[in-house]
Amino acid sequence: MIKIFGNKATRFGFGDALVELGKTNTKIFALGADTAKSVALTNFKKMFPDRFINVGIAENNLVGIASGLAITGFIPFIATYGVFLAGRPWEQIRTSVCYSNLNVKLCGSHSGLMVGYDGATHQILEDISIMRCIPKMKVIYPCDYIETKKSIIACAYSNGPVYVRLGREDTPIFTEEDSFFEIGKANILRNGNDVAVMACGTMVYESLLAAEILAKKGIKIKVINIHTIKPIDEETIINTAKICRAVVTAEEHQLYGGFGSAVIEVLAKNCPVPVEMVGVNDRFGESGNAMDLIIKFGLKSTNIVNAVLKVLKRKK
Amino acid sequence: MIGTEELIKISANVRKDIIKMINISGSGHPGGSLSAVELLVALYFKYINFDPKNINNPNRDYFILSKGHACPVLYSVLARFGCLNIDELYTLRKLGSRLQGHPSRNEKIPGIDVSTGSLGYGLSIGLGIAIGIKKQINRNNRIYVLMGDGEQQEGSVWEGIMSAVHYKLNNLCVIIDNNGMQIDGNTKDIMNIEPLADKYKIFGWDTFVIDGHNFDEIDKAYSQFVENAKKKQGKPTAIIAKTVKGKGISFMENVISWHGNAPSEEELKKALNEIDASITHI
Numbered sequence: 209m210i211k212i213f214g215n216k217a218t219r220f221g222f223g224d225a226l227v228e229l230g231k232t233n234t235k236i237f238a239l240g241a242d243t244a245k246s247v248a249l250t251n252f253k254k255m256f257p258d259r260f261i262n263v264g265i266a267e268n269n270l271v272g273i274a275s276g277l278a279i280t281g282f283i284p285f286i287a288t289y290g291v292f293l294a295g296r297p298w299e300q301i302r303t304s305v306c307y308s309n310l311n312v313k314l315c316g317s318h319s320g321l322m323v324g325y326d327g328a329t330h331q332i333l334e335d336i337s338i339m340r341c342i343p344k345m346k347v348i349y350p351c352d353y354i355e356t357k358k359s360i361i362a363c364a365y366s367n368g369p370v371y372v373r374l375g376r377e378d379t380p381i382f383t384e385e386d387s388f389f390e391i392g393k394a395n396i397l398r399n400g401n402d403v404a405v406m407a408c409g410t411m412v413y414e415s416l417l418a419a420e421i422l423a424k425k426g427i428k429i430k431v432i433n434i435h436t437i438k439p440i441d442e443e444t445i446i447n448t449a450k451i452c453r454a455v456v457t458a459e460e461h462q463l464y465g466g467f468g469s470a471v472i473e474v475l476a477k478n479c480p481v482p483v484e485m486v487g488v489n490d491r492f493g494e495s496g497n498a499m500d501l502i503i504k505f506g507l508k509s510t511n512i513v514n515a516v517l518k519v520l521k522r523k524k
Numbered sequence: 525m526i527g528t529e530e531l532i533k534i535s536a537n538v539r540k541d542i543i544k545m546i547n548i549s550g551s552g553h554p555g556g557s558l559s560a561v562e563l564l565v566a567l568y569f570k571y572i573n574f575d576p577k578n579i580n581n582p583n584r585d586y587f588i589l590s591k592g593h594a595c596p597v598l599y600s601v602l603a604r605f606g607c608l609n610i611d612e613l614y615t616l617r618k619l620g621s622r623l624q625g626h627p628s629r630n631e632k633i634p635g636i637d638v639s640t641g642s643l644g645y646g647l648s649i650g651l652g653i654a655i656g657i658k659k660q661i662n663r664n665n666r667i668y669v670l671m672g673d674g675e676q677q678e679g680s681v682w683e684g685i686m687s688a689v690h691y692k693l694n695n696l697c698v699i700i701d702n703n704g705m706q707i708d709g710n711t712k713d714i715m716n717i718e719p720l721a722d723k724y725k726i727f728g729w730d731t732f733v734i735d736g737h738n739f740d741e742i743d744k745a746y747s748q749f750v751e752n753a754k755k756k757q758g759k760p761t762a763i764i765a766k767t768v769k770g771k772g773i774s775f776m777e778n779v780i781s782w783h784g785n786a787p788s789e790e791e792l793k794k795a796l797n798e799i800d801a802s803i804t805h806i
Contacts, residue, residue, distance in 0.1 A: 264687070304638065
């Protein structure tokens with residue numbers, strides 16, 4: 209049984225952690241772009257009005273201003289919807305932030321299909337790909353509210369640019385305050401040697417559900433939460449692949465260039481084993497209820513189960 | 525205080541550096557470097573609070589070359605100002621050189637605080653620095669951003685123009701090297717930016733239109749900005765400097781092909797002679 213400690217969106221983990229950081233570190237600065245309320249910056253704004261600005265609907269300016277603030281010694285956290293943050297000012301992120309290796313933290317909320325009713329324009333499914341390909345950038349996609357808090361605190365003290373992927377919808381909290389978290393270190397959540405399921409973000413919980421279903425069929429899977437997509441934990445991926453000799457990746461993101469691709473890059477070079485990938489297959493999202501979309505696009509625990517059964521047949 | 529004659533001499537040396545550097549590297553952007561010479565020479569030798577030996581001084585000023593392709597002029601001025609060895613100028617664009625084709629923060633050259641080269645980014649970065657300074661106690665640094673006139677076509681510039689006024693950043697000075705040309709032709713033909721001064725004014729900037737090669741006019745504008753910056757808050761300053769692309773070298777002046785072209789040995793010789801002749805009266 210998976211222990212659940214409530215339901216809360218990861219964006220609130222971001223907002224709550226930022227308030228905690230703000231209390232002890234006067235260098236923490238937050239910037240919004242007319243979505244400050246939706247990305248849970250309200251409390252930070254109330255408590256630290258001198259260290260908050262809202263630049264309006266102007267994401268290019270948002271990234272530029274954060275770059276300048278970093279030059280003066282602040283640790284700027286900029287947050288808006290992932291599609292506007294990772295997408296529109298991508299070149300500023302590349303050239304102003306990353307090429308200059310400035311200490312800017314980018315928090316892209318409302319990621320994936322689970323934004324729901326707003327539809328394809330707002331459902332960023334490409335941010336992992338376009339952020340992880342930029343030199344100096346770290347990419348983190350926490351699996352629940354508690355892990356998000358830890359990610360935000362860790363990235364405040366990790367020098368250089370970081371992109372953190374956040375979600376709008378309430379999702380189960382299943383990690384604990386005292387569970388281990390370190391940027392770049394994957395967490396093994398469940399042991400089993402038949403197949404390794406490597407997941408990030410919302411798909412970590414679905415992978416644990418898949419493990420329950422498979423256990424009833426006598427199949428034991430290892431579930432690995434790879435919250436840091438860059439720098440990815442090569443050691444854990446290779447060691448796991450050597451033991452399980454079959455891998456499934458799972459992400460609420462495009463398959464091209466995303467998390468699964470990052471895992472495959474490691475496996476192909478070091479330990480080429482059969483892999484099945486669960487994710488969005490080169491298509492845009494659409495409007496609908498969040499969970500209905502997850503089912504329609506094949507991102508449920510049952511889809512992970514099917515991928516495990518498929519990869520088992522290919523396992524040598 | 526440094527005199528105009530001295531500034532003219534430094535400017536001549538900077539012009540010589542620029543074309544020598546670009547001749548040796550075999551590529552680079554002479555036109556837009558030569559048009560900004562007086563603007564940068566006056567800024568560094570008269571106004572900027574910046575000591576290359578003490579770049580961590582919390583009250584030093586910041587300069588951002590938003591039109592990063594004009595870095596030969598910046599590298600030369602920084603060298604003449606003591607941030608670089610003059611000899612290092614001749615490594616421009618060579619493999620392993622700190623003098624990248626566009627300025628790079630990673631090379632740790634005093635005076636280059638951020639990498640630039642893609643147009644339309646410098647103003648927002650300058651804004652961030654200006655805000656960051658105002659948010660800190662006991663800091664009163666000034667921030668200068670040099671942009672091109674073609675660069676005004678970038679939408680992000682207007683996001684910055686709007687917000688500098690919103691945040692009352694009187695510690696921010698934008699200088700526009702208004703040489704009237706861009707790679708594909710005359711700015712007025714490609715995408716007209718005029719009436720530029722009216723646009724800045726109506727957005728709420730303290731705006732000056734000056735001859736960007738005349739030290740008296742440059743002085744007036746920079747002095748007014750320094751006065752503006754002494755207040756707690758107020759209007760940002762825009763200096764629209766009317767300049768000549770390729771200024772100081774007759775065959776380069778107002779010739780678009782010299783936007784991004786390296787002079788041959790023969791052209792270099794001719795140019796150096798012209799520059800030397802221009803200061804014989806001093």
